[in-house]
Amino acid sequence: MIAIDWGTSSFRAYRLDARGAIVDRRAAPLGIMQVRDGRFAEAMEGQVGDWLAAGEGPVLMSGMIGSRQGWKEAAYVDCPASAEQIAARLQRVSWGEGGVAWIAPGVCCRDGGGVPDVMRGEETQVLGVLDELPARAWICLPGTHSKWVEVRDGCIHAFTTHMTGELFATLRAHTILGRMMQDGPVDADTFAQGLARSHEPGGLLHHLFGVRARGLFGELADAASASYLSGLLIGHELQAAAADAATVYLLGAPTLAAAYHQALQHCGRHSVTLDADAAVRGLVRLARHLPES
C-alpha cells in the first residue's frame, strides 16, 4: 500500500509491503497550500507516479488533505472515536483511469464549556501507537497546535488543543519580545527558568512582559531568551493540560519531544517518547477496514 501524510506545508509518502514494513519513502515541501487549482492528483503522481504505475495500492492519506482546502473534505468524526469509526468515514477520491485513494477524516470533540475542538492528521498518528499504550493513556503531540489526547480502550476519548507553537512563533517574529532574540540551540537552564516562572502568580500575559523586562535589565541573555519564552509557554501548557496524568506519551519531532520531556520531568511527571513515524502505522491500521475492492 501507499501511505501519505499530506499536511499544510509538507508531503510525505511511504511505500509499504504486505506486512506494513516501509520499503521506500519520499518527502517534498509540497503542502496542500502549494498545490494550485486543486491539482492534487497531478501533484501526487509527480511524487509517487512510479509506485502507482507499478500497481501499488491501496492509497491512504491523512492530514490537511482532507480539509476544506484539500482534495476533498472528510468531515470530522465525533469523540469518542475508534479506528473502525474513523475508517468508516474515509473519503474516496478518484482520478484519471481508475485511480482511487482514501482520505482519513479528522476528529472533533467539545470541552466542558461546550467549545468545539478539532484535529486533522493527529487522529491517524494516535491510531498508529494504540498498540503501545495501556487501556487508558494521555498522548501529547507537541507542535504549532499541541494536542493532548486521552485514549480509553482503543478510542480517542477526548482531546484539547493548545496554541503554544504558533504563539511562540508569532511572539518571536512580530512582537517586542522577538527584537532581542537570537537563533541558537535550546539553553536547558534558561528553558527551566521559564518553566519555573510559569508556576509563579501573575498569569501568562504578565509573564510574557517579564521576558522583555528581564532582557532590558540584562538578566536574560539575547541568545537565551527564546529558550526562556519556550519554557514559559510550555510550562503554562503543562499546567492546563491533563494535570492528572502521571505518565504522558510524547509523539512529535525529536527536538520538541525532548523539550516536553524536560518540562514534564520538571513538574514531576513521567514521560515516554514514542516513535514519531506513527502516521504510517495509523494509515496501515485504517487500511484493514477498507471495503474489499
Next chain:
Amino acid sequence: MIAIDWGTSSFRAYRLDARGAIVDRRAAPLGIMQVRDGRFAEAMEGQVGDWLAAGEGPVLMSGMIGSRQGWKEAAYVDCPASAEQIAARLQRVSWGEGGVAWIAPGVCCRDGGGVPDVMRGEETQVLGVLDELPARAWICLPGTHSKWVEVRDGCIHAFTTHMTGELFATLRAHTILGRMMQDGPVDADTFAQGLARSHEPGGLLHHLFGVRARGLFGELADAASASYLSGLLIGHELQAAAADAATVYLLGAPTLAAAYHQALQHCGRHSVTLDADAAVRGLVRLARHLPES
C-alpha cells in the same frame, strides 16, 4: 509651562497657564521612532517653536522620549516612588542658545518572583490623578502593555504589566485566528462570551484555539470574533491582576476604558473611569519640584 507626552508613535504638547489650565494643544504622529539621527530638539521646535519663541517655560516631557532610544535616557526610579523621588530624577537636556527641557524618568519594580517590571510615561499619568484617589487604590491603564498600579499614600507602591494589547494585535494580524476576523465595532455580547470563557478551565493557550474552532463550526461570526478574542484576553488579564481590588480606577482611551469597565463589571468588580488627560497634570505636579531657575 509646556507639557509634552512624547511616546513611541505620537507627540502631544500642551501649553498651560500659571494655574495649570490648558490654553493650547498640538498633536502629531511624530513618535520618537519617527525622529531621525537624534534630532529631537529640531522635531520639538517644529511643533511648538512659536511657544518657545514666546518665552513659554519650563518644558517638561514624559514617555519614551526618556528611553535609551529617546533624547536622553532617564533611568528608572525604584518602587515605592513618590512624586518627589521621581522629580528628583528629572533629566535635563539643552539645545541651541539656552534651550532647556526636563524629561521624567520611568519607574521599575520587581514582582514576587524577583522578575523586573518597568513603566515609562504611565508613572506621570498616575501622578496626575493622585488627588482623585483614596490613600490606597489600584489604577489600571489598559493598552498595548496594560499596567496595574498600586498606589499607597501618594506613592507608586508596585505595579504589573500585562502584554494584552500587543498580544491581541499580533494574534489578529499574524495567526490563524486573524484570518476570519473582520473590522467592526465591539460586539458587547460576544465580548462577554470571551470574558465568561476566560473563567473556564483549560488555560489561555487552549482558549485561544477555541476561537479558531468556534469559527470553523460556524458558532462565532467573522464580524464578532475579534470581540470574543478581546474578551478572552482581557478576562485572563483581570483574573491575574489585582484580584483583591474591589474598586479599580481606569485610565485610558475611552473605547478601551469602556471595555475594561464592562469586563470588571462582569466579574463583580467596581470601576471608576478617570480623565485620560492625566499626563499633563502629572507633568504640572513634577514642575513644582523643579530647581528654581
